[in-house]
Amino acid sequence: MNAQVNGLVKGTFRSGLVRTPGGLSLRFQPRAIVVTAACLLVAFGVALLVIGSGDFQLSPGQVVRTLLGGGHPADSFIVNEVRLPRAVTGLAVGAALGMAGAIFQSLSRNPLGSPDLLGFTQGAATGVLTAIVLFGAGSLAAAGGAVAGGVVTGLLILMLTGRHGAHGQRLILVGIGVAAILTGVNGYLITKAELTEAARAVLWLTGSLDGRDWADAAPVLIALAVLVPLVAIGCGRQLRMLEMGDDAAHGLGVRIERVRLVLLAAAVLLAAFAAAAAGPVSFVALTAPQLARRLTRTPGPNLLPAACLGAAMLVAADFAGQRLFPGHQLPVGVVTGLLGGGYLVWLLATERKTGRI
Numbered sequence: 001m002n003a004q005v006n007g008l009v010k011g012t013f014r015s016g017l018v019r020t021p022g023g024l025s026l027r028f029q030p031r032a033i034v035v036t037a038a039c040l041l042v043a044f045g046v047a048l049l050v051i052g053s054g055d056f057q058l059s060p061g062q063v064v065r066t067l068l069g070g071g072h073p074a075d076s077f078i079v080n081e082v083r084l085p086r087a088v089t090g091l092a093v094g095a096a097l098g099m100a101g102a103i104f105q106s107l108s109r110n111p112l113g114s115p116d117l118l119g120f121t122q123g124a125a126t127g128v129l130t131a132i133v134l135f136g137a138g139s140l141a142a143a144g145g146a147v148a149g150g151v152v153t154g155l156l157i158l159m160l161t162g163r164h165g166a167h168g169q170r171l172i173l174v175g176i177g178v179a180a181i182l183t184g185v186n187g188y189l190i191t192k193a194e195l196t197e198a199a200r201a202v203l204w205l206t207g208s209l210d211g212r213d214w215a216d217a218a219p220v221l222i223a224l225a226v227l228v229p230l231v232a233i234g235c236g237r238q239l240r241m242l243e244m245g246d247d248a249a250h251g252l253g254v255r256i257e258r259v260r261l262v263l264l265a266a267a268v269l270l271a272a273f274a275a276a277a278a279g280p281v282s283f284v285a286l287t288a289p290q291l292a293r294r295l296t297r298t299p300g301p302n303l304l305p306a307a308c309l310g311a312a313m314l315v316a317a318d319f320a321g322q323r324l325f326p327g328h329q330l331p332v333g334v335v336t337g338l339l340g341g342g343y344l345v346w347l348l349a350t351e352r353k354t355g356r357i
Contacts (some may be wrong), residue, residue, distance in 0.1 A: 039308035092220040096274040098190020101285030103267035107299040114286035116273035118175025122182035123153025124275035143276035150272025205332020207279035283340020
C-alpha cells in the first residue's frame with residue numbers, strides 16, 4: 001500500500017499536477033519552481049557579498065549577524081544605512097526589469113521585445129532629462145520625470161500601434177522607431193544643458209546604483225508588491241493563452257484587449273520605476289526572460305523565474321563592477337551593457353540561423 005502511494009506521489013510530482021480530495025486540481029512545474037528558488041538563493045547570496053564589499057570589508061557571516069541585530073555599531077551603520085539600500089534597490093530593479101521584459105516578449109511573441117529596445121527606457125530618460133535640463137529638478141523630481149516619461153511613451157506607442165496592433169511585429173517596429181526618435185531628443189537636451197546639469201544627466205543615463213538610499217528603493221518595492229501579484233496571479237494564465245495567438249485566446253474565453261492593456265500598463269510601470277531608481281540599465285529585461293525559459297525548459301512567459309533571475313543578474317553585475325578593476329568602480333549599466341550586447345549579437349545570430357529574422 002505504501003509503495004502504491006509513493007509511486008502515485010512520484011508520478012504526480014513529475015506530471016506537475018496535484019489533485020485534492022475535493023476534486024480540485026493544481027498544476028505546477030517542478031523544474032520552474034526549483035529554478036526560481038535557485039535564482040532567489042543566488043540573488044540573496046550575491047547581495048550579501050555586495051553588502052560586505054567595499055573599503056570596509058565584511059564577511060557574509062558578519063553581514064548576516066549585523067542584519068539580525070548583532071555586530072558592532074559601526075558595522076550596523078555601514079550595513080543598514082549605507083550598503084543595504086543599494087543592494088535592495090539592485091534586487092528590486094532587477095526583478096522589475098526581468099518581469100517587464102517577460103511581459104513584453106510574451107505580448108510581442110518576439111525575443112527582442114524589451115523596454116530598452118522598444119523605447120520605454122528612452123522615454124524614461126527623456127522625462128529625467130526634461131526635469132533636470134529644463135526645470136533644474138532634484139533627485140525626487142527627476143525620478144518622477146522618469147516614471148512620467150515612461151508612461152507617456154507607453155501611451156504614444158499604444159496610440160501609434162492601435163488597440164488591435166499592440167502585439168507582434170508592429171509593436172516591435174513602432175517601438176524601435178520611437179526609441180530612435182527619443183534618442184535624438186535626449187541628445188539634444190544634453191547639448192542644451194549647463195555643464196553641471198549635463199554631468200548629472202550623463203551619470204543617470206549610464207545606469208548606476210551608487211548612492212542609492214531607501215527613498216530610491218521604496219517606489220520600486222511598492223510597484224513590485226502591487227504589480228507582481230496582479231500579473232503573475234491575475235493575468236498569468238491569460239498571458240500564456242495570448243502567446244498562442246488572439247484567435248486561440250479568444251476561443252478560450254480571454255478578454256483580449258482588456259488583458260493586453262493591463263499587462264502593457266504593468267510592464268511600462270515596472271520599467272519606468274526601475275529606470276527612476278537606477279537609470280536606464282540595459283539588457284537585463286532582454287536577457288533575463290530568455291535565460292529563464294532556457295533554464296526552466298517550460299513554455300510560457302515564466303514571469304517569476306524571469307523576475308528572480310533579473311534580480312540575480314543585476315546584483316551580480318553590480319558586484320562585478322566593484323571588483324573588476326581594483327580602485328575603480330564601473331556603473332552597473334556599463335557591466336550589463338557589455339554583457340548584454342554580446343548576448344544580443346548571439347541572439348540575433350541564432351534567430352537568423354533558425355530563419356526567424
